[in-house]
Amino acid sequence: MIEIRQEYPTPDGGVFVALGGVSLEVKEGETLCLIGTSGSGKTTLMKTINRLIEPTTGTVKIKGQDVQELDPVRLRRRIGYVIQRGGLFPHFTIADNVGLLCKLEGWPPAKIEARVKELLALVNLDLAEHGHRYPGELSGGQRQRVGVARSLALDPEIILMDEPFGALDPITRDQIHDEFLRLKEEVKTTTVLVTHDMAEAFKLGDRVALLDKGMLVQLGVEADFRERPANEFVESFLQSHLHA
């Protein structure tokens, strides 16, 4: 589904030099979690997929097509995007936030409303009850769910999530994790999720990629990390991040 090839380290200087050593592939329908310390380049890597950041070297391909050759706006409408705290527009109602892209795509109002209703139901919210409210009137967990619903509006091929659950309290986070897993079964969209929480990565990701200083250190499932850590860094990272 997504191929990232960054095989040739950039010589020096550039902002993205840290990403010189990442090369990975995200499979169709898979949820890949990118994890690493801050400054490891996980967010930067994710943003090269929807071209919020342009890589200095290497290529990102979606279904074999180089993203550099695509119009960035069209590309991004094919890719859902969720950021921390949801990134909802405070001056739009919940319904308007979720339906924004449909509206920009020129859908008729009735179709937009039906889609918004469906999307809100998907994240356990009710159009009649929540649709007319503003983001400021919702709890953090609710806002996050709306953010997820909004990212699904145009039936994207890929969803990018940038520490989506980072700002939630542990109980809400646990609850929303379960919803995420259920949703994953339902929509089966290819997902790249950035997190700094190892437990979250293992729980939500089909596979996990651990990055450090712009290099891919290990890519695998939970068992690979636990039983066959690639090096000492992985071992100590696991220790400190699973029991913290």
Added chain:
Amino acid sequence: MKFQHLLLAILLIGAPHLAAQDEVEPPVVIGSKVFTESRLLGEIMAQLIEAKTEIPVERRFGLSGTKICFDALKTGEIDLYPEYTGTGLVTMLHEEPITDPLVTFVRVRREFLVRFDLEWLGPFGFNNTYAMAMSDAKAEELGIESISDLAAHSDTLRYGVSHEFLNRTDGWPGLVETYGLEGAEVRGMEHGLAYAAIQSDEIDLVDAYSTDGKLLRYKLRVLEDDQQYFPMYHAAPLIRVETLKRYPELRPLLEQLALRLPDARMQRLNYEVEEEKRPFAGVAREFLQKEGLIEGAAKPKAQRAPSARKQGFLTLFRSRWSQTLELTWQHLQLTLLAVLIAIVVSVPLAILCTRVPVLSMPVLGCAGVIQTIPSLALLAFMIPIPGLGLGWRSAVVALFLYAVLPIVRNTYTGICEVDPDLVEAAKGMGLTNGQILRLVQLPIATRTIMAGIRTSTVISVGVATLAAFIGAGGLGEPILTGLQLNDSYLILCGALPAAALAVLVDLLLWILERVLVPNGLQLSK
């Protein structure tokens, strides 16, 4: 295209009372300076023309300072106004003063014809030269009779002189040199206020015009100009040659006024207006009738005269009610037109600055520099610009320039302050730059932008009171006249409505802001 239409529409809406230019027969526009004597002479000439010809007359009285009148005359904004020969010689021709009145007159008449295509008609007769005046009591106490006597007291006496006098070649600098007044304490102040200041013993000496009616009222002694420093200031109509060609009947008509007003007569007329609080129009009419220049009761149009003496503020205010409404409406038009143009220009400019960051420093810097130019100076700069001239256009442009900074700055700041995460979320969702601006940045910045617009509007309401100095009307008119006549009630007749207007406009904009700021943003975060 759309933008041009909008601008045109704004200009048309803003200017109905001013746009009605006569196409058939252009009126003779008579100007005057701000002080009483100049207005009276203007009014006398206006009434004479109205009574004896069919030519329409337009009055543009109360223009501040020589430069504004002279520029307006040269550009044809006005056709004639009363000027003083000494001013013509020294201020306009930049020549040395001449003490012989006839030589002075012949000199300016020839030079003005050749150089400016302007003609001096027969002088009215009086010599209103500058004079130094001090209170009789104080002069007695110190034994001062002539200006020469001042030198001995130059470190204790306090001078309050008009700004024009302070800077004229034939004013303060030359006076200091001629009479050895170096080191004297001098302040520039509004002429009308200087008399009040001398009354309350804040200053000792003022510059005065020798025909000033106030000299009688305040018991001031005119000091003898024993070195014959002050040049001759014979007042005469200064008129465009072009106007004389179009209306040849004006020359013989205005020549009838020549030598009708000796010093004492002029001082008396000034006194009637300033001290007896009689309206300009009435004093002018009575004079013309007594001289047999007009018959019976000629009815002048459009009087803007202060009303009878000794009435209370409320009576005065009530009697001026419809006039006040008209002036308020003019004031509002000037202000709103300027602010609307400022919005149309500033908001896109600020958006451009957020997109091209290198522009932000120079743009905000320029707007800031404009803000530091004193308002009256900015107004005066506008007059010689072709197409602006005297009146509302210059006022609107000057107000517009003042209104730019708060709107540009607030729009720029408002957009920059939008949470960068939101902008990135919008971009990541696949919104175009235009959509991000329209759907995210501008709505969220509404409150900040509106605050800028409110600031601009309130500033403009205030600065617009100065528009009267260049004949643009508005609530500055009664303030200006009140300052000249030292009439606080009349000043209040302009100042109170202006203040009320500022408060009202701010309130309306606050309500508009409540409507415009998106609902979701009115919640606490």
